[in-house]
Amino acid sequence: METMLDFLQTNWQELIFKAWEHLYISMIAVFLGIIVAVPLGIMLTRMKRSASIIIGIANIMQTLPSLAVLAFFIPFLGVGKTPAIIALFFYSVLPILRNTYTGIKGVNENLLESGRGIGMSSWERIRLVEFPLALSVIMAGIRTASVYLIGWATLASFIGGGGLGDYIFIGLNLYQTEYIIAGAVPVIIMAILVDYVFSIIERKVVPKGLKGMKEVA
Amino acid sequence: MLKIENVSKTYKGGKKAVKNISLDIKKGEFICFIGPSGCGKTTTMKMINRLIEPSEGKILINGENIMDKDPVELRRQIGYVIQQIGLFPHMTILENITLVPKLLKWNEQKKKERALELLQLVDMGPEYLERYPYELSGGQQQRIGVLRALASNPPLILMDEPFGALDPITRDALQEEFKNLQRTLDKTIVFVTHDMDEAIKLADRIVILKAGEIVQVGTPDEILRNPANEFVEEFIGKDRLLQTRPNVELVEQIMSRNPISITEEKSLTDAITIMREKRVDSLLVVDEQNVLKGFVDVETISEYRKKAKFISEVINTEVYSVKQDTLIRDSVQKILKRGFKYVPVVDQNNHLVGIVTRATLVDIVYDSIWGEEENQVAEVVEMF
Ligand SMILES: Nc1ncnc2c1ncn2[C@@H]1O[C@H](COP(=O)(O)OP(=O)(O)OP(=O)(O)O)[C@@H](O)[C@H]1O
Ligand SMILES: [Mg+2]
Numbered sequence: 001m002e003t004m005l006d007f008l009q010t011n012w013q014e015l016i017f018k019a020w021e022h023l024y025i026s027m028i029a030v031f032l033g034i035i036v037a038v039p040l041g042i043m044l045t046r047m048k049r050s051a052s053i054i055i056g057i058a059n060i061m062q063t064l065p066s067l068a069v070l071a072f073f074i075p076f077l078g079v080g081k082t083p084a085i086i087a088l089f090f091y092s093v094l095p096i097l098r099n100t101y102t103g104i105k106g107v108n109e110n111l112l113e114s115g116r117g118i119g120m121s122s123w124e125r126i127r128l129v130e131f132p133l134a135l136s137v138i139m140a141g142i143r144t145a146s147v148y149l150i151g152w153a154t155l156a157s158f159i160g161g162g163g164l165g166d167y168i169f170i171g172l173n174l175y176q177t178e179y180i181i182a183g184a185v186p187v188i189i190m191a192i193l194v195d196y197v198f199s200i201i202e203r204k205v206v207p208k209g210l211k212g213m214k215e216v217a
Numbered sequence: 218m219l220k221i222e223n224v225s226k227t228y229k230g231g232k233k234a235v236k237n238i239s240l241d242i243k244k245g246e247f248i249c250f251i252g253p254s255g256c257g258k259t260t261t262m263k264m265i266n267r268l269i270e271p272s273e274g275k276i277l278i279n280g281e282n283i284m285d286k287d288p289v290e291l292r293r294q295i296g297y298v299i300q301q302i303g304l305f306p307h308m309t310i311l312e313n314i315t316l317v318p319k320l321l322k323w324n325e326q327k328k329k330e331r332a333l334e335l336l337q338l339v340d341m342g343p344e345y346l347e348r349y350p351y352e353l354s355g356g357q358q359q360r361i362g363v364l365r366a367l368a369s370n371p372p373l374i375l376m377d378e379p380f381g382a383l384d385p386i387t388r389d390a391l392q393e394e395f396k397n398l399q400r401t402l403d404k405t406i407v408f409v410t411h412d413m414d415e416a417i418k419l420a421d422r423i424v425i426l427k428a429g430e431i432v433q434v435g436t437p438d439e440i441l442r443n444p445a446n447e448f449v450e451e452f453i454g455k456d457r458l459l460q461t462r463p464n465v466e467l468v469e470q471i472m473s474r475n476p477i478s479i480t481e482e483k484s485l486t487d488a489i490t491i492m493r494e495k496r497v498d499s500l501l502v503v504d505e506q507n508v509l510k511g512f513v514d515v516e517t518i519s520e521y522r523k524k525a526k527f528i529s530e531v532i533n534t535e536v537y538s539v540k541q542d543t544l545i546r547d548s549v550q551k552i553l554k555r556g557f558k559y560v561p562v563v564d565q566n567n568h569l570v571g572i573v574t575r576a577t578l579v580d581i582v583y584d585s586i587w588g589e590e591e592n593q594v595a596e597v598v599e600m601f
Binding site: 111 | 268289290293294295296305307309316317320350365366
């Protein structure tokens with residue numbers, strides 16, 4: 001315990017920096033994931049055959065061991081933050097993609113028909129009907145991706161991405177528990193906080209008319 | 218204003234849903250498509266706003282071929298109401314009603330004014346503007362669905378079983394309301410239903426479809442008077458033919474004018490004689506002034522034959538009668554529902570003037586179906 005306090009006393013500035021770095025690389029990766037996966041997910045709902053193929057590929061990607069993926073990028077992108085973010089980004093795509101796809105697909109057929117019938121263009125249907133109605137499902141995907149990525153970002157240190165993973169690896173290499181704890185505990189706290197924040201956002205984005213409906217139901 | 222010319226639709230897989238339909242719809246007309254499930258009503262309707270593209274033939278609106286127009290533009294000029302209401306749950310009533318104006322880029326002020334104006338048409342106040350669809354009853358939601366179709370004031374409105382999901386009372390109220398609305402707004406309406414009552418109530422002309430083909434087109438009256446074939450008759454229902462036989466409305470017009478009756482002071486033996494002679498099993502009993510008192514039937518007479526001597530002793534006074542000037546429609550229902558074999562007809566002072574038997578009703582049915590072949594009907598009346 002005492003060593004832990006000593007550690008914090010001497011390293012607190014660095015610890016905060018590393019925590020920030022950790023959050024930063026995870027969130028950038030999630031952000032990139034959203035930019036790619038949401039439009040892709042919407043596009044997939046417009047295609048019948050290719051949808052299952054692409055979702056299948058994404059599923060396979062998800063099962064690849066994270067370390068292997070990280071290592072895979074070294075020859076191409078070298079080491080550092082960029083390859084770490086890119087590797088993490090791949091992991092964020094699937095949950096967001098899958099939720100976007102199922103969310104949009106889940107929008108009631110009658111509402112789409114109704115939208116088409118009153119003269120909405122394809123884009124207006126996405127913007128005014130499908131997207132708002134699928135938003136809470138999409139947000140749930142983003143939330144899952146964020147929590148995953150905060151965990152996996154510890155591995156980023158393995159290819160020089162920095163973050164709290166640095167402490168964990170040092171601790172493991174030198175058998176120094178205080179390093180391991182200094183790395184692992186903030187990661188857990190961060191994951192819980194991010195989950196909490198996103199759950200609030202998720203609730204906020206559910207359209208009011210739907211919230212009421214759920215209360216009634 | 219709307220012209221359908223030799224239109225057919227064959228779905229992928231070869232299903233011929235609509236076969237060579239032609240129809241001319243005038244401005245301000247209320248047209249009902251009716252027919253059994255799967256006969257192509259929805260398909261025909263959706264071809265008008267290009268939700269489905271015809272395989273053959275043309276559809277013209279005010280002389281313009283709809284295939285030459287942009288489908289999105291076209292649909293914004295045609296109101297559309299679907300069976301499942303189709304209000305957007307995440308939008309307020311205001312947003313739902315003014316969706317087409319929004320697509321047409323009206324400003325906020327104009328949209329809101331329009332919404333208020335429309336709500337007034339169905340007696341709903343401004344307090345509904347900010348509510349969500351789930352906060353409204355089914356009937357109110359369907360009203361909003363109709364208002365949405367009216368929002369940009371399109372001259373043509375398509376409605377696919379809009380009242381199908383409502384309970385009978387709400388449906389009735391909405392039909393009434395909607396018919397009035399249509400009259401005042403002078404819209405051309407194509408309305409799909411499979412409820413004949415609804416069609417008769419609302420339509421200027423009814424189009425009866427069967428297996429993708431038009432079987433008959435006509436005003437409700439024409440169709441009821443002259444059903445084109447057995448299918449139409451079946452579809453209309455015998456009951457309705459009975460009730461709406463043209464020119465015949467009052468009971469006195471169809472009753473038989475010589476009911477078999479007997480006066481109270483006659484003996485049971487007299488009664489039996491009359492029954493034998495006239496081959497009936499029941500006699501109406503009247504007094505000297507021909508006022509209806511009751512009836513006797515053959516069972517009662519045989520039961521009391523030993524004990525009683527006069528009709529007045531065995532008369533059953535619980536007799537159901539109708540006035541001669543009641544509507545056939547009303548009395549027919551009662552006769553059929555209560556299972557009477559006959560009903561005496563009386564005038565205002567309860568004098569017996571005639572009788573309506575089940576046989577009489579059967580005649581009207583035949584008559585409505587096969588036309589007024591007077592002598593044949595007369596013969597049938599004699600027989601009973
Ligand atoms: N997309 C489709 N592909 C293939 N066949 C179809 C399609 N849509 C409808 N059909 C068929 O075309 C026929 C007519 O269908 P339609 O929906 O027009 O019937 P309807 O008269 O509206 O019936 P209902 O009263 O049940 O609504 C039916 O046999 C139906 O199965
Ligand atoms: Mg239909």
